[in-house]
Structure formats: C-alpha cells, structure tokens
Amino acid sequence: MPYTKVKPITILMADDDEDDRLLTQDALAESRVLNELHFVEDGVELLEYLERKGKFEDKTTSPRPGLILLDLNMPRMDGREALEAIKANPNLKGIPVVILTTSKQEEDMVKGYNLGAASYITKPVTFDGLVDLMKTLGKYWVEFVELPTTFND
C-alpha cells in the first residue's frame, strides 16, 4: 500500500517463550496499538520467515515486517546469530531490529548495538511495564519514524 502511512506496519516478534508471546500479545492489545503482530520461535524460523521459505511462503499470511522484536536467548539459532545474518543480507538489513531480552549483561548490549540493533530493551518485569513499552514502541516506530515506502512490500 504505497503513498500512505495509514496501514500500520507489521511487527514480527522472535521469542521462544510462549508466556512472553502471550503477554506481549495482551500488552499490545491493551496498549491499543493496532499493528499486526506475528511470531516466530527461534532464529531459524525468523530467517525462514524473512526469506519466505517453508510455511512462510505466503506473502499475505507472512507479510514483510517493519519492525523486529528479537529475543537473544533462543534454541537452534540465537538472537545474536540471527541479527548477524539479517544485517549481512542486503535485502533485510534495512529492517529495524529492537532487541527485547531479559539479559542485562553489558557485553550483550555492546554486541547487539555493534551488530546493528536499533535499540536494546530489557523485558519489563511487570505487565504494566510491558504495556507501556508496547505503547511507546508503537508511537515511535509507527507514528513518528518515517520508513521508505517500498519497504513494506
């Protein structure tokens, strides 16, 4: 849908934790951010989704995300490797990636930013905190940030 910013961007969340996925979904609903939220469960699925492989072939059910929420510690391929792969792919490296993790370790932060993460956010402990975060993210990435029009194909 070019020439318009009305259609909200798709948010893709990569997290192996089912509870977190549920809580994020709830928090997003609560925050009244009306963006579509899609989930993948690890780095491998994330790359399959982005490259439209396997069950993510269908463009309508698996639209290209305008923002990726990335957990760091996941099975098969963790967030660091996935981030590296995304930033190494010229077709994907433009998608902003926000790291959303429980890790507070300095080196994870440094590595995340060095690999090209747009932000590094520690998962809020309370649900209210999560709702606030979703509101803020929605406002920032959906309302304020300008993304190229060809971006959300």
Place this chain on the structure above:
Amino acid sequence: MNKQKHQSKANITWAAFIVVVLSIIVGNAFLALNTIQGLTQTQKSLDNTSMLTTAIEQLHLSVVQAESGQRGYLLTEEADYLTPYYDAIGQIQAQTEHVKSLHSEIDGQADRIAQLLVLVDSKINELKKTVNLALDDRERRALYVLNTHKGRDLYRQIREHVNEIQDRELLFKVSHFSKLAKIKNEAKITFAITAITSALLIIGMFVMTRLNLRNSAQYRFELEKQNETLATKVSERTQELTLYSDELSRSNRELEEFAFVASHDLQEPLRKIQAFSDRLETMFKDELGEKGIDYIGRMKNAAQRMSNLINDLLEFSRIATRGKDFDDTNLNEVVTDILSDLEIAIDESNTQVDVENLPVIQADKSQMQQLFLNLLSNAVKFRRPDVSPHIKISYQHENIFSADHNTELSFQVITIEDNGIGFSQDYADKIFVPFQRLHGRSEYKGTGIGLSVCRRIVERHGGTITAQSKDGEGATFTIKLPVEAALFTLQGEA
C-alpha cells in the same frame, strides 16, 4: 644431608692429615735437635778431656822439670840449674789451679786427680826442702833426704797417677770419638728420615690435592645433577600448577556460566510469576476479592525477594570472575566518592564521619568502592535509634613476620568503627557468610550479601577482614591488605 656427611668426613680427613704433618715435622725437628745436642755434648766432653790431659801432662812435665833442676843443682851446685827449677815451681802453682778448675766426666777420676795434686804438693815440698837445705849449705842432709828415696817414690807415685789418669782420659776420648762417629751415622740416618718423610709429605699433599680436586669435581657434578633434578621437579610442579590454574579458570568459567544461568533462567520464571500476578490483579480484581488480592501481593513480594537474592548471588559470584586488574587506587578518593553517594542517607541520619589520611594501594578501584559502600552504608543502616551515627575510618601501616613467606610483610590496616547497634562477638564470623542475617526482614531490609561481598573483595586482594563488636556497643571492622598484593593473589584468574 648427604652433602653434610661428606663435608664432615672431609674435615676429619683434613684434620688427621694436618696432625700427621705436624707430628712428622715435630718428630724431625726433635731428631735433628737431639743429634745436634748429642754432637755438642760429645764435642764438649772431648774438649774437656783434651784440656785435662794437656793440663795434667803440663803439670807432670813441670814436676819432672823441677826435679831435674833440683837434681842438677844438688849434683853440680851450679845455680844455673835452679832457673828451670824455679820456673817449674812457679808454674806448678798455676797449673795446679788450672787442673783444679777442670772436671773430668769419668767416675773416680776426680779422686785420683785430688790424690795426684796431694802427691804433687808433697813432691814440691820435698823438692823445696832439699833445695833449701842445699842452699843453706847443708848438702849432706839434702843428699840424705834425697837418698831416702822419698822423692823418687813420690815421683813414681805421681807418674803412676798421671799415667792412670791419662789412660782413663784416653779411653774416655776413644769412647767419645766412637760416640761421635755413631752420632754422625745417626745424623745421616736422621737426614735420610727427614728427606724421606718430607718426600712422603709432599707426595701425600699432592695426593690429597688430587683427591680433593677429584672430590670437588664429583661434588660439582652431583650438584649439577641435583640442580637438574630440581629444575625438572620445578618444571613438573609448574606444569601441575598450570594444570590446577587451568582447572581453576575452567571452574571459574563454569561458575560464571552458572551465574549467567542463575541470572537469566531463574529470573525468567520469576518474571512470569510477577507478570501473570499483575494480569490476575488487573483482570480479575473483583472476582479475587480482598483476600485474593492480598495473597497475590504476597506472592509478588516473595518473587521480588527471590529476584533480589538471585541478583545478589550473581553479583557475589562475579567478584572473582569479573574483577579488574589491580592499579594504583587512592583510598581517599574512593571514600570521598562513596560519602558523596551516601550523602542523602548521611544527612538524614545526621551521621558524623571522621576519615584519617588513607594510602594509595594496588587494588581494583570499583571493588574498593563496593567494599567501602557496603561497610559505610551498614554503619549508617545499623545505627542506634536514639544516637546519631559516628563513623571513624582510620589507617595504619603494620609490618608482620610471615612464617609462610619467611619474611616480614607490610600490611595496610584500615579500620571502620561505628557507634551503632553492634552484635554479639559470637556472630563475628557468621556475618560474613552469604545471606546470613542477624535481624528480621521487617527490621532491616537487605538480603544479607553485603559483608560476604566485602570479605570476597578483601580476599581477592590477598587480605583479611574481621569484625569486633559487643551487642549494643558499636562495631569495628578491620581490613588488613598486604602491600605486595601480588604475593597472595592469582592475578588474571578471571
């Protein structure tokens, strides 16, 4: 031990050798001295007997001369004959004195000489008597005296005595000459013995020197061998230590991984408990009722406390694994920083803090900050309700002999004294154990990790921390840090 035995054996050998050398030298000297003494003695005896023989002979001659003078005069009545007579008479006196002054070494000879002298004296008297009678022109009487043969008998006796004395002296002389020859031979033998023993000594010394050189060469060889063994042992031990060190860093890494798991994987479920508690609280507030909300609140509290404990445990385990290298750290700056961090608490509690001039030490600055933060915040936290806190930080330098290091070591001793609630001395060790608390959570907040973090930091710097206190009378914490921290720590173990 073995070397010492060798040494004492060598010492004994050397002592024995010196004793042998000395006794040979002394023996040789004694032999030579003895020979010389024998020679001198024999020479003296020979001289003596010669002089005695000559003196007796001269006395004899004088007697003969006096007698012949007397006879000549009596026969011819010519005064010319009296000249030799008077000469002889004059000499006899001196000659008798001379003979008296000489002593023969032969037994009985002195008696014989004395008898001879008596005879000579009688003879002289007889001579004088006849000559005097003749001079008085009483020749007949003189001739009569002469013809009594008294004078002849006297002379015969004199000659016999002289002959006997001379024979004995001759015998003595002969025996002494043979003794001289014997001593000469002995001297030759002595010389030969000295020559042989000297030669033996020189050979012995040469052999000893050779032996000694060979022994020292052998010792050197053994020493080198021992050094090699030692070097091998040291390298083996080093290898072992390296292995231990590797093992230690491996286990440290494991601990770190464990800490990471603790922080992440244990925090994760807690976060869920808290998040879903929130969801329950907001979505089903009415259905839960007051009691349900209270339970959920307690559940959230417990989860929060566990989360704090996990974070503290993580911090505690990271002291060793995430410590920085030691650098010059000015403790005055550290304390100033911490006091400014605690400014609000200090002002609110009206705390007085006295700080002595503190040293610059080799330390991890951030850990020193942590150490002083924990101790000072404790001092403010555990204050007596009715007394405003007074904290004294003092410093002194101490030298203590360490048996382990066999040297005197310097320590920086820092004490932090407060006037707070204190504790019974029975708990002085317990308070440094992780999560040990002496008070209920409602009285004083905190997990009880603070002092164990302090101890861990001080131990990482090679030091010790101890506490002295009495219930209700304040507490004193003493930190002892070695100046040469490197001696006590495995730097770079992380």
